Each structure stands twice: as C-alpha cells, then as structure tokens.
Amino acid sequence: MSQLEMPAVAAGPAYRRQNQRRQMSDRTITHLFIWPTLILLILMNIFPLFYSLYLSFNDYSVIANEPPKWVALDNYEKILTNERSRYWHNFTVTGKYAVLSVGLQIVVGFGLAMLLKEKFAGSGLITTLILIPMMLSPVVVGLFWKLIFDPSKGIFNHLIYMNATGGKEWLSDPTLALWAIVIVDVWMWSPFVVLLCLSGLSAIPSYLYEAAAIDRASGWFQFRRITLPQVMPLLLIAVLFRTIEAFKQFDLVMGLTGGTPGDATETVSVRLYREAFLGKFKTGESSALAYIVLIIIIAVSNLYIRALNRTREG
C-alpha cells in the first residue's frame, strides 16, 4: 500500500493538477459540449419563437420608437376577418399554387420515374441530368426564367407559338402569372419526386411482377395492385415535403414576379415579407400572420403523416 502511494507524494502539486483534470467527469464534459450549442439555439430560435408569439398579441412596429401595446386578438381578427386587408386573397393564391404545383410535380415526377425505371442506354446519364434544376438557387432560377418568359425575346413563347411576337405575356397576365410560377416550380422540383419514386420503384422485388404475369394480371392491374401500393408511402412523403415548401414559397415568386401583376401572385410569404419589412414595418401584425401560417403547415403535415402511417400499416 505505502509503496503505491509513494509516487504521488514524490511528484508533488504538478502531478495532482494533472490528475484533477483527468478526473473531470463525463457529465461535465457532456455539459461543456452541449451548452454552447443550446445557448445559441435558445438565443437564435427559441427566444424569437416565443417573443414573436408575444408580439403577435401586440400593436408594435420595430421602427416606431414605442413599446409594444397589448391588443389581445386584434391582429388575428384583422387578418382573418377584415375584407379590405385582402389577406384571404393571399391564402387563396398560396392554396391554389400549392395544389397545382404539388399535383403536377407528383404526376410529372412519377411519370418520369416510371420511364427511367426501365434501363436503357444512357438512362443513368439522363437521371443525373434531370436532377440539375433541383441543385440551382431559386433566385437564380427565378431570374433566368423571367428571361425565358419574356414576351418579346424569351424562348418559351417562341417554342410554344413558333413566333416570338404572337405569344402571351406570361408574367404580366393576372391569370397566367400564377401558372408561370407553377411551371417553373414543377420544372425545378419534379426531379425530387423522380428521385423518391425511383428509389421506391427499384425496391419492388421483380418476383412480384413475375407472379402477377403468371397469374395473368394485365399491365394496368399490375400497376394498380403492385406498383402503386408499393410506391405510395414515398409518394406521400414527396407530397408532404413539397406542400410544406409550397406554403413557404418566397424566393421563386420574388425572382419571377415579386407578387405582381397587382397582387395576383402574392403568396402569404411574400405578403408577410411586405408587411414585416417594407413600408410601415407592422411587426405585431406580421407575427400573427406568421403564426397562422405555422398552424396551417402543422395541421396539413399532420394530415399527411396520418395518411402515411395508414399506408405503412397496410
């Protein structure tokens, strides 16, 4: 025993200090790693989340030199019931945009995936090329599609009408402008659906099709009874992701139309941006709007996730 204790005494204080550092418990180390991140998260995410919830019940503007004034549900009431504020218009535009855009993306993406599932010379290369739009920045995409849609020198009208002057004014026609954004979004994000569907399709074991062929099932029968049920969970995930994105749609709209003509393409996010950061800086009101959007997205996601779980359980 005494012999074992000897070195510690001989080594003196330097040894003891080193020993103490080594004795720092796992718990301490854990805290040292976690807290910096947690503090950052609280400052940058959690605090703003609750602070904006508080502001949504107040009349407040960041540029006015006045403290927030409690107005309870006035902001929400204004957004949801006041006709003149035209918030309902923004919701309608966003809803229409989401349904059209997500619907078309699913149809186009699933169709392309069915084609690409068959291996042919160059199918690998084509799959890679198809994914390119997804990798571009939405603002850049918006800006160059603005040129493509240009009524006098854009290639879009040229290709459709084979005559650059006879075409429609896609971005300044109130009914066509939303379609233009939908077209660009479908162009950009169908590849994402292709990718998800391809992984689902390639996971279907070939013996199921062989069994079906022997069972004398028609092509349509095989598609409906084997292909579709097997890809369904992935399709629903694609719908979920794309719907959330559609509700947040901002950069593409800003790049293409900025909400014009009039407010024909003004989605909720664009309106939110306008209320919060342009003109009067209505911070309280826009916080309320942001919370309404959040609640809608959570509700819609919940519906999808429930549907997803149902298909998973079979």
Next chain:
Amino acid sequence: MSNVALEHITKRFKDVTALDDVSFSITHGEFFVLLGPTGAGKTTTLRVIAGLEKQDHGDVIFDGVNVNKYTPADRDVAFVFQQYSLYPTRTVYENLAFPLQSPLRKWPKERIDQRVKEVAEKIHIAHLLHRKTANLSGGEMQRVALGRALVRSPRLFLMDEPLSNLDAKLREALRIELQHLQKTEGSTTLFVTHDQIEALTMADRIAVLNQGRIVQIGTPYDIYDRPATTFVAQLVGIPRINLLPAVRENGLLNVERSTIRLPLPTDRTIPQRFLLGIRPEDVRLAPDGDLRGEVALTEPLGVETVIHIRSGQQTLLSIAPGITDLKIGDVIAYSIVRERLHFFDLDGVRL
C-alpha cells in the same frame, strides 16, 4: 390432359451455360421432381417452362403444341416461388382471389368467392382469410402461396423449392400435405428441390440435374438403386454412399489401401481399375462376417447408429439399428451384401 415436354433446351446467361441440351417430358398427373445442387439449372428450367425466361435453343411443348412464343399468362401454369411472393399490404383473401380476378377470366364475384373459400378450406387457411399477409408466419405464407396456385386449377404446377425456407418440422408436415393434395387432385406437378429426401419421398419420377445437364431420369427406386453416375450416387442417400477406389487382382476385387477383398461379379466386365460404391445399409455388422475392421467413430441418431469402420487407410460407413454400445477402437466383424454393389469406371459412369 396436360403433358409437358422439353426438347433440347439450351439457355446461356452471358458466358455461363445454365442449361445444356435439356430434354424430358412429364405426363398428366405425374409428380416430377428436378433434383440437383445449387446452380444446377433447376430454377432456370422452371422459368423457361413458365415463360419468364426465354431459351436460346430448343422447344417447350404443352400437349403437342409448341408454346415457345406464348407469354407466361397464355401458358396457364402456376408458379410457387421460394420466397412466397405474396402481394404485401393485401389480405390472404385478396391474394387468393388475385389470379381469378384477371380480366382474361371474367369470373363473377360469387364464383371467385366460392372458389377461394373452397381452396382455403382444403389447405387449412380458412381462418387466416382476412389477415394481412405481412403478419403471417413462414409456414402460413407458403400455404397461401400454394393456395394462390391451387385456386386456378392450372395445366401445370411449377414449384421452386417451396419448402426450403421452412423449419424442419413444418417442412415435413407440408411435404406430406402437398403429396396428399397432388395425389387427390391428380395435378401435374414439376417440383424443384436440392433436398434428396423431398425428392425420394414425393416424386413419381426424378430428373437429376448437374451443371445444366440431365444426368439421370428415373423413379426414386432407379435413382437410389441404380445411380447412373457417382454424382447421382452421392447426391441421394444419407449417410452418403461409400465410394472406394478398387482394382482387379488375382480374380478378386481389391479395395485399395484396405484389407477388403471381395469376389468379382460374373455378370459384367470390370476394368482393371474402377470405383466401388457400397450403400451404408449394405455394410452389415455380423459376428460371423468375413471382414474385420476397427470402429473409428459412432454417430447415434436414435433410430439407428452410423458406424465408421476403419479398414487399412479406408473408412467405411455402416448403419446399425438402434443405439449400439460399440466404442472407438473396438474390432468388429462385418459383411458386405455382394448383390448390391455399385461399379463405376474412373470417370464415374456406372458399369
């Protein structure tokens, strides 16, 4: 009637020849087994018959009609896959009804319902009809897969090792059931297996396949008692046949590197050097036996004991009924049943 014939079928996958000039025919109501080790081409043969794979040469003939150009649907065969291949997310009922709902058939709902229930009853899955197939056990899944083949009453049943994913007990139970079903229904069946017990117990006739070639076709009796090559002799029978190099010497049969001497058979010409095959059950322990050996190992199996007898540098397997009290090193006397010896030339072909 459903007679099926394969004529000179050859199938290559890139550089590998999966089937090499395979010919055989199955008659109506027959239980025909394709037996062979993994990679022998058994499954490929089934797939060619079903039309899932196109042969490079040769013809598939159903009742005298060449069906080379027929699609799998047109051939009217049922296929039971090794991995069950049930449609997931569907109930057992839907799986059974699936082949009957084909637009090619146009069966009314009541008739489908009646047929599904009838078959479910027959293979004891009536209580499972409304369960999802994903929640079934392996045995239940394979029953459903069998049921899906049965509902159609097809021209021919093709079964690709349907029992090999099951545990031993279940395999035995289903084997007996399958055999019973085939005999009562009189259905023509082509059954693929690598399990010699399945082949011997179930088959009316067996075709042994090795490296894409048919080695022997015959009844289980033929295959076991008159194996055409050493490959067939070693493939069937547990424990394995004793295969020993032997020479002709002074009018006697002399097993090399051992003390075993036997009289030569008189009914055939035996070359100077050859291979001698002796089934373990034909090596009999007997106090008055004319051969002597030493016990090298015993394997008690309950109903019988496998005894390894050392003679010189050779070891012979023998079977004794029940459990013996022999110990390693014991010197024993035994005899060999001379009428049941198998002779093969050095290339393994039966003499």
